[in-house]
Amino acid sequence: MESPFVEIMDSTLRDGEQTNGVSFLPHEKLMIARKLLRDVNVDRIEVASAGVSEGEKEAVAMICRYARQIGRQDRVEVLGFVDKGRSVDWIADCGGQVVNLLCKGSLKHCTHQLHKTPEEHIADIRRELDYACQRGLAVNLYLEDWSNGMKDSPDYVYQLMDALTATSVRRFMLPDTLGVMNPLQVIEYFRKMRKRYPQVHFDFHAHNDYDLAVSNSLAAVLSGARGIHVTVNGLGERCGNAPMASVQAILKDQFHAKTNINESQLNDISRLVESYSGIAVAPNQPIVGENVFTQVAGVHADGDSKDKLYYNELMPERFGRKREYALGKNSGKANILKNLEELGLELTPEQTRRVTQRITELGDKKERVTQEDLPYIVSDVLKHDAPEDKVKLISYVVSTAYGLNPGANVRVEINGRQYEAGATGDGQYDAFVKALRYIYKKYLGRTFPILANYQVSIPPGGRTDALVQTVISWHHRNGILRTRGLDADQTEAAIKATFKMLNIIENEQTDRQTNNETQTIQ
Numbered sequence: 001m002e003s004p005f006v007e008i009m010d011s012t013l014r015d016g017e018q019t020n021g022v023s024f025l026p027h028e029k030l031m032i033a034r035k036l037l038r039d040v041n042v043d044r045i046e047v048a049s050a051g052v053s054e055g056e057k058e059a060v061a062m063i064c065r066y067a068r069q070i071g072r073q074d075r076v077e078v079l080g081f082v083d084k085g086r087s088v089d090w091i092a093d094c095g096g097q098v099v100n101l102l103c104k105g106s107l108k109h110c111t112h113q114l115h116k117t118p119e120e121h122i123a124d125i126r127r128e129l130d131y132a133c134q135r136g137l138a139v140n141l142y143l144e145d146w147s148n149g150m151k152d153s154p155d156y157v158y159q160l161m162d163a164l165t166a167t168s169v170r171r172f173m174l175p176d177t178l179g180v181m182n183p184l185q186v187i188e189y190f191r192k193m194r195k196r197y198p199q200v201h202f203d204f205h206a207h208n209d210y211d212l213a214v215s216n217s218l219a220a221v222l223s224g225a226r227g228i229h230v231t232v233n234g235l236g237e238r239c240g241n242a243p244m245a246s247v248q249a250i251l252k253d254q255f256h257a258k259t260n261i262n263e264s265q266l267n268d269i270s271r272l273v274e275s276y277s278g279i280a281v282a283p284n285q286p287i288v289g290e291n292v293f294t295q296v297a298g299v300h301a302d303g304d305s306k307d308k309l310y311y312n313e314l315m316p317e318r319f320g321r322k323r324e325y326a327l328g329k330n331s332g333k334a335n336i337l338k339n340l341e342e343l344g345l346e347l348t349p350e351q352t353r354r355v356t357q358r359i360t361e362l363g364d365k366k367e368r369v370t371q372e373d374l375p376y377i378v379s380d381v382l383k384h385d386a387p388e389d390k391v392k393l394i395s396y397v398v399s400t401a402y403g404l405n406p407g408a409n410v411r412v413e414i415n416g417r418q419y420e421a422g423a424t425g426d427g428q429y430d431a432f433v434k435a436l437r438y439i440y441k442k443y444l445g446r447t448f449p450i451l452a453n454y455q456v457s458i459p460p461g462g463r464t465d466a467l468v469q470t471v472i473s474w475h476h477r478n479g480i481l482r483t484r485g486l487d488a489d490q491t492e493a494a495i496k497a498t499f500k501m502l503n504i505i506e507n508e509q510t511d512r513q514t515n516n517e518t519q520t521i522q
Contacts, residue, residue, distance in 0.1 A: 005258045006251055007227035009044040009203065010036050010244060012273060013063075014079055016235035019279060026059035028276040032232075033063045035272055037072050039265040042244075043227075046100060049079040050087035057094055064095035073097050077140065082124050085131045092135045099132055100173065101125070105143025105160070107153035118156055122163045129167050140171040142205070147176040150189040161197060171201045171227060176216060179209030179239065183219035190223035203227035206242045208234060213242035218250055221257060232273040233281055233288065245270065245287035245319070253313045264320040287314070293321055347378070354381050362467075362488050377467070377486065390415050390510070391502040398428040398491060410435040414506070419443050429494045436498070449474040449481065449501065456490055470494045474501055481505075 013029050016022070024032065029047065036042050048060045060078060067073040073095070080087030080099040091099050103125050104110040110121050125141075132139050141164065143149065149157045161172070174193070176186075186204070193202060204220035206213035206229070217228045228251075234243035245266045251257040270288035274281050283291040293316035337352065347355065358381050394411040405424040408431035412419055421438040425431030437448040453473035467486055470493035474481045481504065485496030 003256045003258050004221065004226075006221055006225070007043040007203070008244070008248070008259050008261055009046060009077070009227055009229045010040075010042045010231065011046040011205075011229050011241065012036070012231040012235055013045065013047040013059075014049060015046070015205075015229075015237065015241055016231040016273075016277075018237040019235045019240065019277065020237075022235065022277045022279060024059070024276055026055055026062060029059040030062045030066060032269075032273060032276065033076070034066060035265070035269050036232075037067060037075060038070065039262060040244075040269050041260050041262045041265075042075075043260055044075045044077055044098075046077045046079060046229075050081065050090040050099070051083075057090065060091075060094040060096060064097075068095065074138070079142075080128075080132075082121075082128050085128070088128070088132045088135050088137060092137060096137070098138045098140065100140045100142055101128060101132070102142045102144055103160070105146035105157060105174070105177075106149030107156035108148065109145045110156065118159055122160060125164065126167065129164075129169065133168055139169050140173055140203070141169045142173045142175060144175060145177045146174045147181045147185070147189070148178065150192070151180075151185075154192075158196065161193075161200075165197055165200055171203050172197075173203040173205055173227075173229070174220075174225075175205035175229075176207055177205075179207030179213070181206075181216055182210070182212055183215045186216045186219040187223045190220055190225060194224040201226050203229060205229040207236065208239040208241060211239070213240070214246045214250065217242045217247050218255065221251065221255060232269050233277075233279065233285070235273070235277060235279060243285070243288075249287055249314060263318050267320045287319055351378075351381075389499075389503050390506040391499055393495065393499055394418060396432065396495070398432060400428060406431045408432040408435050410439070412436070412439060414439075414444070428491050432491070432495060433498065436502075449476045449505065451475075452480055454494070456493075468493045470497050472497045472501065476501075476505065 013024065013032060017024055033045055033047060036045050045063075047063050048056050060076075064073060064076055067076045074097050076096060077098040077100050078087075078091045078094070078096050080091060080101050082101065082103060087101075088099055104114060104121060107118065110116060110118060114121060116124070129139055143157065143160065146157065164172075174190075181189075190202070190204070193200075202220075202225050204217060204225040204227070206216045206220075208214075213234070217225075217230075221228065228247060229241065230244040230247050231241040232244055234240040234246075244261075248259060248261045248263060248266065251259060252263075267288055270281060281288055281290070283289050286292060292314075355378055358377055392413040394413055396408060396410045398406065398408045400406040405426070406428045407422065407424045408428065409422040410420065410432060419439045421435045421442075423431050423434035423438060425434050433448075433451070440446045440448045451472065452475050453471075455471045457469050457471075467488060468490045470485045470490065472483055472485075472494065474483075481501055483497045483500040483504070485493040485498070485500065487493040487496060
């Protein structure tokens with residue numbers, strides 16, 4: 001059996017803009033339309049409702065001009081109404097060529113909203129079709145509330161279809177306007193429609209009130225729908241519409257249907273709409289969510305390196321993305337190695353163990369570490385925990401309380417001997433340094449470098465606040481000595497920078513003593 005071809009109509013700029021709080025500027029609409037038509041290659045886009053505002057008219061005119069330039073003007077559609085030609089004129093004035101005419105697909109809507117008989121409504125639709133034809137517009141017809149129409153008044157639906165199938169309507173678009181259907185009902189109702197009207201092109205337009213928009217869309221395709229309506233990121237009124245990326249992936253992988261969608265652009269269009277709409281994509285949103293191609297468990301990373309044991313057909317490269325391996329307390333050595341390999345970093349087994357330990361510590365603090373953070377962690381671990389450190393922090397306690405100066409108690413090891421002291425200061429780190437100054441003065445008879453500058457930042461390239469970088473400058477031997485610390489906690493990062501400085505000075509002290517002893521012997 002030949003794989004079916006399914007048209008994809010994107011309604012992000014019309015139905016998607018009905019999302020609460022979403023309003024695209026004209027130039028934003030143009031950018032989204034360009035991306036959808038040129039890069040994503042959707043078959044059609046529905047870009048507005050006729051007569052909404054002058055700003056909307058400007059946006060539609062801009063989109064139509066662009067579509068005409070690339071020879072795709074017939075792919076731009078605008079929702080219109082049975083309003084004695086006003087919508088048709090509005091669309092024609094914008095340069096549009098297609099009106100998606102909204103009529104009533106249930107008897108309840110016809111009689112209670114329009115206060116008309118079915119015959120009166122059909123006559124009005126016919127007049128609208130004739131006028132659209134005079135203005136040179138093609139017409140697709142929405143049967144609003146079709147799902148409830150099939151439930152409660154199927155004879156009305158058939159009466160409408162019988163009267164209009166022989167007209168100029170190109171597509172009959174069947175919406176689940178209130179999102180009340182389940183897949184079994186979609187199959188039942190679609191098959192009835194297809195049996196009565198086998199030559200008609202039917203579209204299906206789902207809403208996600210029961211989280212069934214994708215399932216219902218696929219049920220429609222299985223039952224003969226030739227077009228599916230979607231929105232980017234599932235935007236839309238109430239719970240939204242069927243998300244384009246999910247519909248595309250399932251159509252291709254599960255039903256082997258053909259579409260014209262360029263999958264490699266799905267992530268880019270998602271990010272663009274996310275930015276313009278201000279509606280964040282959930283991290284676990286299939287295909288386009290931030291986390292969906294991220295392996296967290298170390299066993300998965302290990303399996304991926306052994307004949308791709310945890311792969312499926314949803315390969316990230318299909319969608320312009322790449323697989324990532326999360327760094328956290330569940331990462332394990334395999335995840336670390338995957339990330340190090342991608343960065344081109346090679347570590348010894350012992351060094352890998354220590355980096356893994358540090359990332360696990362950050363994960364225990366509920367911090368999220370990114371691949372961009374990894375080089376800084378590697379550098380920090382290998383420098384800070386070096387076995388040749390002569391000055392080591394054994395333990396410390398810093399405290400702060402309302403109305404009292406912050407305090408610190410510090411225990412350190414210097415050249416094999418341990419010392420302890422406490423102090424108060426203007427801040428936790430200031431108290432910590434004062435305790436160290438006391439140790440160096442009382443027990444070692446040595447001065448402690450003077451702090452020259454103190455800077456705190458997120459590491460360059462870091463995408464999260466999991467790590468804080470502290471760079472401290474010290475006055476030392478008629479110059480400036482700079483050291484850097486990295487940690488999830490700002491005070492801890494500053495302490496690490498301080499101990500790096502103390503070890504540099506201690507090594508210099510040892511070198512001077514060795515040189516003096518050598519000169520004495522000579």
